[in-house]
Amino acid sequence: MTPDQMEAGAERIAHYKHLPIEPQTESGGRKAGFARPVTAGEVDVTHGRILYLEDVSVSFDGFKAINKLSLDIAPGELRCIIGPNGAGKTTMMDIITGKTRPDEGTVYFGSTIDLLRHKESEIAQLGIGRKFQKPTVFEQLTVFENLELALKTDKGVKSSMMFKLDSAQSDRLAEVLETIHLSASVSRMSGNLSHGQKQWLEIGMLLMQDPKLLLLDEPVAGMTDEETERTAELFLRLKGQHSLMVVEHDMSFIKTISEIVTVLCDGSVLAQGTLDEVQADERVIEVYLGR
Numbered sequence: 001m002t003p004d005q006m007e008a009g010a011e012r013i014a015h016y017k018h019l020p021i022e023p024q025t026e027s028g029g030r031k032a033g034f035a036r037p038v039t040a041g042e043v044d045v046t047h048g049r050i051l052y053l054e055d056v057s058v059s060f061d062g063f064k065a066i067n068k069l070s071l072d073i074a075p076g077e078l079r080c081i082i083g084p085n086g087a088g089k090t091t092m093m094d095i096i097t098g099k100t101r102p103d104e105g106t107v108y109f110g111s112t113i114d115l116l117r118h119k120e121s122e123i124a125q126l127g128i129g130r131k132f133q134k135p136t137v138f139e140q141l142t143v144f145e146n147l148e149l150a151l152k153t154d155k156g157v158k159s160s161m162m163f164k165l166d167s168a169q170s171d172r173l174a175e176v177l178e179t180i181h182l183s184a185s186v187s188r189m190s191g192n193l194s195h196g197q198k199q200w201l202e203i204g205m206l207l208m209q210d211p212k213l214l215l216l217d218e219p220v221a222g223m224t225d226e227e228t229e230r231t232a233e234l235f236l237r238l239k240g241q242h243s244l245m246v247v248e249h250d251m252s253f254i255k256t257i258s259e260i261v262t263v264l265c266d267g268s269v270l271a272q273g274t275l276d277e278v279q280a281d282e283r284v285i286e287v288y289l290g291r
């Protein structure tokens with residue numbers, strides 16, 4: 001600090017000392033204050049976003065797979081992501097879930113959780129569930145056992161064997177079974193389920209952990225028309241209670257479930273809007289939907 005600055009500072013202090021002093025109150029003398037209590041384990045969505053990406057980039061061997069990508073998702077929103085092969089959809093999910101570290105950019109869960117400071121396992125614990133394209137259920141276990149297993153956070157063999165559902169967990173399991181249309185198949189061996197049922201079971205396993213945000217990669221690929229319809233019903237039911245990010249190529253499925261559709265291309269957002277709006281966009285027709 002220079003002598004001039006010190007002198008100016010001393011003058012300011014002298015000036016303030018002559019100001020009338022307000023009587024002390026609980027807010028430190030101010031008439032009103034702003035404070036936001038933070039509750040451990042809760043995602044702060046007071047700014048209207050559950051997920052926020054800004055200027056995110058990542059390169060693989062000099063190739064920019066994600067290029068200044070910015071997007072956000074509102075709490076309870078069901079966002080559809082479409083785009084040509086290689087657009088960066090899977091890489092974006094890898095970044096959100098901590099599987100891939102971006103070279104630059106910002107990734108926030110709510111207003112306060114910087115996801116780039118967390119490991120993949122911690123991000124899952126924070127409440128971000130991910131469903132990969134291929135179903136990964138334990139085929140040798142029943143539907144019930146798969147859902148029960150999803151609650152076992154302690155990986156120790158002994159504690160897993162001792163694990164017993166409490167009544168709230170039993171209620172949750174029954175509720176999830178109903179949501180994923182598998183109440184009638186609770187005792188069936190998972191390996192004997194249809195492809196669609198396995199996908200629902202895996203979604204059910206994620207739901208057992210009550211995630212705030214669910215990332216779903218091509219959930220209806222390989223499903224029958226009826227299974228696809230029931231999956232649309234399922235997602236519409238989950239919307240509001242959870243936030244969902246759904247990557248899909250099946251346009252009729254997108255049409256049934258979508259509000260806002262984001263089109264990715266070359267690692268960034270090419271267009272965003274209702275499905276009708278993006279389908280009418282010349283650039284989207286050019287790179288993805290065809291003429």
Ligand SMILES: Nc1ncnc2c1ncn2[C@@H]1O[C@H](COP(=O)(O)OP(=O)(O)OP(=O)(O)O)[C@@H](O)[C@H]1O
Nearest residue numbers: 060061064065083084085086087088089090091092
């Ligand atoms: N680990 C990696 N190493 C090198 N290149 C990668 C890696 N991961 C992704 N890429 C490249 O980054 C680009 C984006 O891939 P990404 O899988 O994210 O696209 P996508 O939009 O999910 O495509 P699709 O619809 O085919 O699944 C592709 O060109 C891909 O080859």
